[in-house]
Amino acid sequence: MTAKLNLLGLPWPALTDFFSELGQPQYRAKQLMEWIYQHNVSDFRQMTNFPLTLRQTLEEKAIIGAGEVVARQEASDGTIKLAIRFCDDRIVECVILHYHHGVTLCLSSQVGCKMGCAFCASGLDGFVANLTAAEIVEQIWHANRALSSQSLRVGHLVYMGMGEPLDNYHNVIDSIRFANNPAAFNIGMRNITLSTSGLVPGIKQLAQENLPLTLSISLHAPVDYLRDQIMPINRRYPLPQLMEAVRDYVKTTRRRVTFEYILLAGFNDQLIHAEKLASLLAGILANVNVIPYNEVPGLPWRAPSDKQVRLFVRLLEDRGINVTVRRELGPEIEAACGQLRRRLQRGE
Ligand code: SF4
Structure with a gap:
């Protein structure tokens, strides 16, 4: 058969x-x-x-659809996390977030991740597989089904879930083009954000695609000796190389780049770090998203105090940097990527 x-x-x-x-x-x-x-x-x-x-x-x-929703968690603020099981027992997560500008879906691009960032649950169990383009877009479809009782649809995509999108380059680009197709999900290119831990060759390739999406760099530290400790990718593509690729990207695409900066208490959240971050980004068309860490069981990092977050942000603003603090949505449902999947895979 x-x-x-x-x-x-x-x-x-x-x-x-x-x-x-x-x-x-x-x-x-x-x-x-x-x-x-x-x-x-x-x-x-x-x-x-x-x-x-x-x-x-x-x-x-x-x-229609190869995956099955095997778990759904909903937080009091409306955040919904779905765990989807594809064939071979591969489980991925996506998170539906409600912002004032509409519904955003945080997508996974791989099962597990090779990058091994020290603060991330997805990297803890290593890499399992790339998702196909169809498996990536299926997450949007399941999210729309989960939202249908509220007559809502996904309007924005962020490739920030499990996996490094540029490490699954062609499938991710195919999924972006598919999501943008008016006959499919009709999600505007400008409503799509692709987040990378800093794969320099992928950033260079993406600059040539002529896609007006938003590139987001998971920076998390303003100097190599700190970034090396939490993001192994930095040893392969240290900050001077990464920032050169970002500058070229901005020059080619004329698009503003976003930098994600997770504040880890006592590690990268001091004013000296904010000062170094401001110097690193000087002259770049950039936004900084400051994200107070969401604690993950089994990992040693702690969330910063509200006061430290305020001081950090104020210093960046004083240096003329555009900053937003990413609202913590649904922390009670383990919104940090990879946490629900880890529990399901351990059979908890
Ligand atoms: S933060 Fe992203 S790139 Fe780093 S290990 Fe987690 S999923 Fe991979």
Whole structure:
């Protein structure tokens, strides 16, 4: 018996080929996309504008979605975390966040991660696999289904969940183009943020894609000797190389770059660090997102005090840097990436 074809995330040429093999006109592919992406339907029997015979054939030959939501946690502020199990027992997480500008989905691009950042739950168990482009966009579909009772849809994407997106470059870029397709999720390129720990070759490649998305650099330390301690990638691409790639990126794309800076109490949250950060970013079209650390069981890092966060931010502002403090959404549901997955995989 041949395996059923997963139609969710299937690019347009492959979808039209599939329908022409069934002897169906092209407009059926368009109708199917409407059912999947506008109406979040997974059951061919609900596709009432298809002839009954076609619905039966589709049931025999195809499926919609390869993953299953195996856990859902909801916080009092509306943040929802979904754990999705794909084949081979690979579990990924995505987090639905409600901001004033709309619903944002934090996506995973890999199962596990090779980067080994010292403050991150995703890196603790190492790397398992790259997600396919279809598996990445399936997270958006499950999120839209989770939101449908509130008549909401995902309007913004941040590639900041599990995995290093630029380490799964082609699948991530394909998933971005798919999410942006008006016939699929129709998410504006400017509403998409790709976050990297600092893979310099990937940043250079991305600069050539002509995608007006937002590049976000997970910086977390303003000097090499500190960054080396928490982000092993820094030993391969130290700050001078990284900042040169960022400057070239800004020059090529004319897009403002965001720098993420997790404040770890007593490690990188002192005023001397803010001063060094301001010097590092001088002259770069940049925003800084300061993120007070969300404590992870099993890791030694602590959250900074509110006072320290305020002092850190004020110094950056005094140096003319654009700063926002990322609101902690849903800390009670382990919103830091990788935590729910770790528990599920340990069978807790
Ligand atoms: S912070 Fe991101 S890049 Fe670093 S280990 Fe975690 S998932 Fe990987």
